[in-house]
Structure formats: C-alpha cells, structure tokens
Amino acid sequence: MKKLDSHFYNRPNVLKIARELLGKLIISTFDGQITSGRIVETEAYAGEPDRASHAWNGRRTNRTEVMYGIGGTAYVYLCYGIHQMFNVVTNQQGIPHAILVRAVEPVTGIDIMLERTGKKKLDYTLTKGPGNVAKALGIFTRHTGYSLLGDELFIADDGFTLKKTDILATPRIGVDYAGSDAALPYRFIVKENPYVSGKKVGITRKSK
DNA sequence: CTGACGATTCACT
DNA sequence: GTGAATCGTCAGC
Numbered sequence: 001m002k003k004l005d006s007h008f009y010n011r012p013n014v015l016k017i018a019r020e021l022l023g024k025l026i027i028s029t030f031d032g033q034i035t036s037g038r039i040v041e042t043e044a045y046a047g048e049p050d051r052a053s054h055a056w057n058g059r060r061t062n063r064t065e066v067m068y069g070i071g072g073t074a075y076v077y078l079c080y081g082i083h084q085m086f087n088v089v090t091n092q093q094g095i096p097h098a099i100l101v102r103a104v105e106p107v108t109g110i111d112i113m114l115e116r117t118g119k120k121k122l123d124y125t126l127t128k129g130p131g132n133v134a135k136a137l138g139i140f141t142r143h144t145g146y147s148l149l150g151d152e153l154f155i156a157d158d159g160f161t162l163k164k165t166d167i168l169a170t171p172r173i174g175v176d177y178a179g180s181d182a183a184l185p186y187r188f189i190v191k192e193n194p195y196v197s198g199k200k201v202g203i204t205r206k207s208k
Numbered sequence: 209c210t211g212a213c214g215a216t217t218c219a220c221t
Numbered sequence: 222g223t224g225a226a227t228c229g230t231c232a233g234c
Contacts, residue, residue: 059231078214080227082216083217100215172215173216213231218225218226221224
C-alpha cells in the first residue's frame with residue numbers, strides 16, 4: 001500500500017493522471033472512522049482553456065483559488081446547494097487543473113458509509129455519482145484545500161491494476177453548457193463496473 | 209446588495 | 222420522464 005505522493009499529482013498531463021487514478025484507493029480517516037473506496041470513474045478539468053472548468057478563461061475567485069495551488073490538494077465545492085463534489089487538484093502552482101471523482105467501489109467501512117448516507121443496505125447507489133462519493137467518504141466543503149499528502153484524506157496504490165482494455169474514455173457528464181468542450185473524452189471509467197454512474201444498472205431504459 | 213443558477217440526486221407520475 | 226430541493230458563488234448594478 002503506497003500513498004500517492006506530490007510527484008504523482010504535480011505532473012502536467014491531467015488526462016493521464018485521471019486515467020491512472022482508476023483502480024486507486026481513496027481513504028478517509030476522519031474522526032477515527034476509516035472508510036475507503038476504489039476509484040472507478042473520474043473526469044478531468046483542464047484549467048483555463050477548458051470551458052467546462054470552473055477556472056475557465058482565468059476565472060480566479062475565492063472558490064477556485066485552491067485549483068491554482070499545488071497538486072495533491074482537495075478541491076471540494078457545493079453543487080445545487082446540496083451536494084459536495086470532491087476533486088483532486090493536479091499540476092504545478094498557477095495551473096488550475098483538477099480531477100472530479102465521480103464514482104468509487106466501496107472497500108472499507110461500508111457500515112460507516114451506510115450511516116453517513118442514511119441508507120439501509122449496500123447497493124450500487126452507495127458510491128455512484130460524485131455527490132454520493134463525497135457523502136459516503138465523509139467529505140464536506142470545509143475540506144477544500146486539504147492536502148492529500150496527509151493522513152486524514154489521501155489516495156493510495158495497493159497494487160491493484162487494470163488492463164488497458166478495461167478503461168474507457170467518454171465525454172463528461174452534466175457539462176452541456178461547455179459548448180464544443182462538452183464533447184471532449186475527458187471522462188474515464190472502468191468498463192462494466194456497476195458503480196460507474198449513468199449506466200444501465202437500475203436505470204430504466206429508453207424506449208428505442 | 210440582488211438575482212440567477214449549478215461538474216446532482218431522488219421521489220414521483 | 223419530470224421536477225423539486227436548497228444555498229454558496231459570482232456577475233452585474
């Protein structure tokens with residue numbers, strides 16, 4: 001089990017890092033409660049040129065400031081006034097790259113995650129979708145700016161590997177406002193994994 | 209200071 | 222398939 005270090009996060013290619021995060025473990029130890037999940041879905045946000053990014057066109061505000069910091073930091077923000085979204089900041093200081101974790105597969109502390117999310121039993125919805133991931137892991141907006149190099153919240157490599165053919169790149173979700181950038185294949189998923197959002201599991205199929 | 213809105217989720221028809 | 226929930230952020234006045 002090896003915690004990902006600053007060299008991993010500070011690299012310039014956010015797409016490569018987003019792809020490499022698949023299969024890694026996110027671990028949180030808040031309040032002595034250990035929970036972890038294996039990442040199965042990520043989305044890259046490539047900074048100022050990326051219309052889908054909060055930092056598009058050099059928008060540097062209180063909220064987005066952490067993205068301009070060094071890699072290996074958590075960027076957490078509130079969406080729709082309800083959901084916390086957990087992102088990993090990458091690249092060097094001054095370049096606002098970030099990767100949204102959209103889904104994980106529960107590994108450790110499932111009972112704790114059930115309690116945090118108010119669910120009765122384990123099913124695929126526990127950690128499917130970015131809002132649910134943060135909720136299950138106990139991540140809140142106040143954790144924005146947290147270092148992922150510490151012991152409370154970090155990402156580790158436990159030796160688990162994926163075959164290249166198990167990884168799929170697709171357009172990102174919910175970024176239709178981004179014009180042509182919405183079509184970029186910046187979303188990475190583990191093929192056939194039931195925790196990946198927007199998949200057929202439990203979702204009514206369109207009629208034709 | 210004000211108003212519009214979102215990198216979503218869930219319940220309900 | 223449709224729509225509500227709910228509040229911090231940000232552009233604009």
